[in-house]
Amino acid sequence: xxxxxxxxxxxxxxxxxxxxxxxxxxxxxxxxxxxxxxxxxxxxxxxxxxxxxxxxxxxxxxxxxxxxxxxxxxxxxxxxxxxxxxxxxxxxxxxxxxxxxxxxxxxxxxxxxxxxxxxxxxxxxxxxxxxxxxxxxxxxxxxxxxxxxxxxxxxxxxxxxxxxxxxxxxxxxxxxxxxxxxxxxxxxxxxxxxxxxxxxxxxxxxxxxxxxxxxxxxxxxxxxxxxxxxxxxxxxxxxxxxxxxxxxxxxxxxxxxxxxxxxxxxxxxxxxxxxxxxxxxxxxx
Amino acid sequence: xxxxxxxxxxxxxxxxxxxxxxxxxxxxxxxxxxxxxxxxxxxxxxxxxxxxxxxxxxxxxxxxxxxxxxxxxxxxxxxxxxxxxxxxxxxxxxxxxxxxxxxxxxxxxxxxxxxxxxxxxxxxxxxxxxxxxxxxxxxxxxxxxxxxxxxxxxxxxxxxxxxxxxxxxxxxxxxxxxxxxxxxxxxxxxxxxxxxxxxxxxxxxxxxxxxxxxxxxxxxxxxxxxxxxxxxxxxxxxxxxxxxxxxxxxxxxxxxxxxxxxxxxxxxxxxxxxxxxxxxxxxxx
Numbered sequence: 001x002x003x004x005x006x007x008x009x010x011x012x013x014x015x016x017x018x019x020x021x022x023x024x025x026x027x028x029x030x031x032x033x034x035x036x037x038x039x040x041x042x043x044x045x046x047x048x049x050x051x052x053x054x055x056x057x058x059x060x061x062x063x064x065x066x067x068x069x070x071x072x073x074x075x076x077x078x079x080x081x082x083x084x085x086x087x088x089x090x091x092x093x094x095x096x097x098x099x100x101x102x103x104x105x106x107x108x109x110x111x112x113x114x115x116x117x118x119x120x121x122x123x124x125x126x127x128x129x130x131x132x133x134x135x136x137x138x139x140x141x142x143x144x145x146x147x148x149x150x151x152x153x154x155x156x157x158x159x160x161x162x163x164x165x166x167x168x169x170x171x172x173x174x175x176x177x178x179x180x181x182x183x184x185x186x187x188x189x190x191x192x193x194x195x196x197x198x199x200x201x202x203x204x205x206x207x208x209x210x211x212x213x214x215x216x217x218x219x220x221x222x223x224x225x226x227x228x229x230x231x232x233x234x235x236x237x238x239x240x241x242x243x244x245x246x247x248x249x250x251x252x253x254x255x256x257x258x259x260x261x262x263x264x265x266x267x268x269x270x271x272x273x274x275x276x277x278x279x280x281x282x283x284x285x
Numbered sequence: 286x287x288x289x290x291x292x293x294x295x296x297x298x299x300x301x302x303x304x305x306x307x308x309x310x311x312x313x314x315x316x317x318x319x320x321x322x323x324x325x326x327x328x329x330x331x332x333x334x335x336x337x338x339x340x341x342x343x344x345x346x347x348x349x350x351x352x353x354x355x356x357x358x359x360x361x362x363x364x365x366x367x368x369x370x371x372x373x374x375x376x377x378x379x380x381x382x383x384x385x386x387x388x389x390x391x392x393x394x395x396x397x398x399x400x401x402x403x404x405x406x407x408x409x410x411x412x413x414x415x416x417x418x419x420x421x422x423x424x425x426x427x428x429x430x431x432x433x434x435x436x437x438x439x440x441x442x443x444x445x446x447x448x449x450x451x452x453x454x455x456x457x458x459x460x461x462x463x464x465x466x467x468x469x470x471x472x473x474x475x476x477x478x479x480x481x482x483x484x485x486x487x488x489x490x491x492x493x494x495x496x497x498x499x500x501x502x503x504x505x506x507x508x509x510x511x512x513x514x515x516x517x518x519x520x521x522x523x524x525x526x527x528x529x530x531x532x533x534x535x536x537x538x539x540x541x542x543x544x545x546x547x548x549x550x551x552x553x554x555x556x557x558x559x560x561x562x563x564x565x566x567x568x569x570x
Contacts, residue, residue, distance in 0.1 A: 123498060143498065185486050186499040190506045192542060193478050195561040200531075200538045201470050202564035211568035213408060213428065214471040218569075220505040221475045225565045229558035236546045236554050246485075247543045251536065253485045257477060258532045261521045269521050273514035276480040279487035280510045283496035284503075 002027040002163065006063035008056060008078055010034045010043045012125060013095045014069030015134025018048045020167035023136045033059035042131050056081035063087070065159060068094035073234035076105040083109055091159040093120045097183055097231075099147045099176045101238035115153040118160040120146045121179065122169060123187075127226040140168035147176045184242035188235055189250060192243070194225040195232070287312040287448060291348035293341060293363055295319045295328045297410060298380045299354030300419025303333045305452035308421045318344035327416050341366035348372065350444060353379035358519035361390040368394055376444040378405045382468055382516075384432045384461045386523035400438040403445040405431045406464065407454060408472075412511040425453035432461045469527035473520055474535060477528070479510040480517070 005021065007014040010032040021027045032049030033056055034040050040052035053059035060066050060082045068078055075096060086092065092114070096102050099119045106113050124142035126133070144164040148157050161171045174182070201210055214222075236243060260268040290306065292299040295317040306312045317334030318341055319325050325337035338344035345351050345367045353363055360381060371377065377399070381387050384404045391398050409427035411418070429449040433442050446456045459467070486495055499507075521528060545553040 126502070145498070182491075182495055182498050185489060185495050186503050190482060190503055192539070192546075193482060194506060195558050196539045196542050197475060197478060197535060198561040198565045199557050200535050202560060204470060206467075207564070208568075210467055210470050211564070213430070213467050214569065217411070217509045218471050218475055220508050221479060222565050222569065223505050224502045225561045226569075227558075227562070229555055229562055232558050233551055233554040237549050237551065240546055240549060244543065244546055247539070247546065250482060250485050251539060251543065254477070254481045254532070254536060257481050258529065258536065261477075261525055261529055261532065264522050264525060266518055266522065269518040270514055272484050273480050273512075273517050275487060276483040276510045277512070277514055279492070279496070280483045280507050283493075284499065284507065284511075 002159075003064045004029045004031060004062055006031045006033060006060050006066045007049065008033045008059065008066065008068050008082070009070035009074075010039050010049065010131050011069060012129050012131070012133045012138070013122065014067060015043060015046075015048050015131040016124075016136065016138035017067060017069070017095075017122075017167055018043075019134055019136035020139055021163065022048075024166045024168075026163070026166035031059050031063060039131050046131070046134075048131065048134060057085040060085050060090070061087075063090055065163060066090055066092045068092070068096075071228075071231045071234040072096045072098060072101055072238040073230075075102055076108060079105055079109040088116075090116060091156045092117045093146075093160045093163075095120060095122055096238065097121055097187065097235050098239035098242075099179045103149075103176055113149050113151070115151060116156045118146055118148050118152055118156050119176070120144060120160055120164070121183070122164065124169070127223050129228040129231070137168070139164065142169050144169040144171050145174050145179055146171060147174055147179050149176075180239050180242045181245075184239055184246045188239055188243045189246040191224050191227060191232055191235075192247060193250070194222050198222050198225040287444075288349045289314045289316060289347055291316045291318060291345050291351045292334065293318045293344060293351065293353050293367070294355035294359070295324045295334065295416050296354060297414050297416070297418045297423070298407065299352060300328060300333050300416040301409075301421065301423035302352060302354070302380075302407075302452055303328075304419055304421035305424055306448065307333075309451045309453075311448070311451035316344050316348060324416050331416070331419075333416065333419060342370040345370050345375070346372075348375055350448060351375055351377045353377070353381075356513075356516045356519040357381045357383060357386055357523040358515075360387055361393060364390055364394040373401075375401060376441045377402045378431075378445045378448075380405060380407055381523065382406055382472065382520050383524035383527075384464050388434075388461055398434050398436070400436060401441045403431055403433050403437055403441050404461070405429060405445055405449070406468070407449065409454070412508050414513040414516070422453070424449065427454050429454040429456050430459050430464055431456060432459055432464050434461075465524050465527045466530075469524055469531045473524055473528045474531040476509050476512060476517055476520075477532060478535070479507050483507050483510040 043049045122144040328334045407429040
């Protein structure tokens with residue numbers, strides 16, 4: 001049970017977490033913080049938060065748990081603003097899709113990683129963004145990966161784990177580097193391909209007509225290209241090394257496939273498609 | 286209304302067309318033809334076809350409309366087998382995802398494009414394949430592109446158009462080259478990316494674990510990688526030129542995006558993601 005929860009960044013993630021914890025009666029008071037007062041007004045009027053604050057210092061004051069739910073590029077600045085105003089007993093976590101960059105931000109602001117900070121990442125969300133899209137079921141049966149360091153306090157880990165469990169999620173622990181590699185492969189690379197594909201098609205001469213003939217498979221394939229551009233710009237910067245490695249692997253493999261098409265190499269095409277189908281059928285049944 | 290319909294290739298497409306036309310009471314008798322007797326048995330027992338034939342010559346005899354619903358790589362052989370057994374008044378169409386290759390096959394087998402052949406392509410389907418996946422609604426409100434040539438008989442075009450309308454589809458006419466270009470962009474290229482991505486991930490060292498953390502976005506994005514490998518091998522060969530052009534455009538654009546990641550070029554990343562999101566939101570709302 002959390003006394004006062006402070007959510008910094010009241011969007012899809014922060015708003016959905018607030019809704020889930022409120023529904024579970026796991027929190028007494030929820031303070032929302034955003035630079036955009038219209039987001040706060042929406043969150044207040046939808047009953048997602050109890051109190052709204054524009055200033056981070058005021059928002060975090062007296063909070064038991066503080067959740068940073070801002071794009072990764074804003075984490076460092078938020079940390080700088082909250083540093084001197086957080087209660088000693090407070091626990092801090094975040095929802096960023098890359099974790100090494102959050103560690104770097106913590107080091108830059110604190111000079112060390114505070115014991116009460118538990119980096120976290122709920123593997124949930126959709127292409128919609130903003131508090132208007134927040135739903136209490138967003139984290140239901142989804143994985144949340146936390147990446148505590150050796151000296152992170154057991155108490156802080158427990159507080160964050162219990163919070164996500166109360167929101168319906170399944171909590172797992174992973175080391176920072178491994179998290180960033182896995183996410184580069186399963187999320188960041190696919191987003192790059194979807195964005196790049198839609199952009200390629202959008203710049204064809206007969207763009208309008210091209211998209212008219214896009215069927216259901218195309219809609220599914222490109223859904224993630226409707227994701228928030230700012231969030232994804234920040235993820236690219238934050239997980240640059242792991243993402244670049246995956247992009248290079250992918251481009252090398254796609255060049256092989258392209259050569260197989262150029263050579264009309266039936267056997268190689270069949271081998272690639274069969275391997276892919278077998279993996280996909282096995283892991284995503 | 287069709288007297289006798291012959292469907293060569295009783296899979297997802299052929300089976301679904303038969304089901305749709307039967308439900309619409311648009312056909313008196315449906316003859317199914319397949320080299321695989323188990324497919325025919327399934328189609329018979331599910332009431333999809335009235336009569337089953339292994340031999341093409343016997344299947345097409347007396348048929349008013351003949352639909353080739355086989356992978357593109359089998360079209361030429363099927364044409365060779367049916368050529369001397371089709372009634373003069375019969376109309377022939379197909380469902381292949383590329384059309385220039387069908388024209389080539391017709392030329393190779395007939396020495397010219399017969400007046401009674403209307404190349405066609407229903408933009409429908411899903412990653413499942415086989416007659417077991419056939420449903421009467423597969424073509425409901427989906428586009429079917431037909432690519433008649435100048436000398437194709439008006440009667441044949443009408444017969445094929447009415448058949449697809451009866452199956453619930455919206456029929457449009459396009460020239461062969463344009464069809465193949467549009468489909469390379471909206472369907473064939475995305476399939477290459479999905480197959481290639483899953484194959485790349487499947488060959489990472491910690492494959493099992495990687496796929497465990499794939500969330501909903503990944504499932505949608507890779508759904509088309511579960512498509513039929515033989516069908517897609519044939520599409521690559523059949524639409525080689527148009528597909529290669531799109532693959533090269535895409536790889537060039539992805540190289541630009543990769544360089545933007547390498548350079549941490551925030552503005553370029555944002556520009557690409559915003560353009561893509563705007564297009565996707567506009568065309569796939």
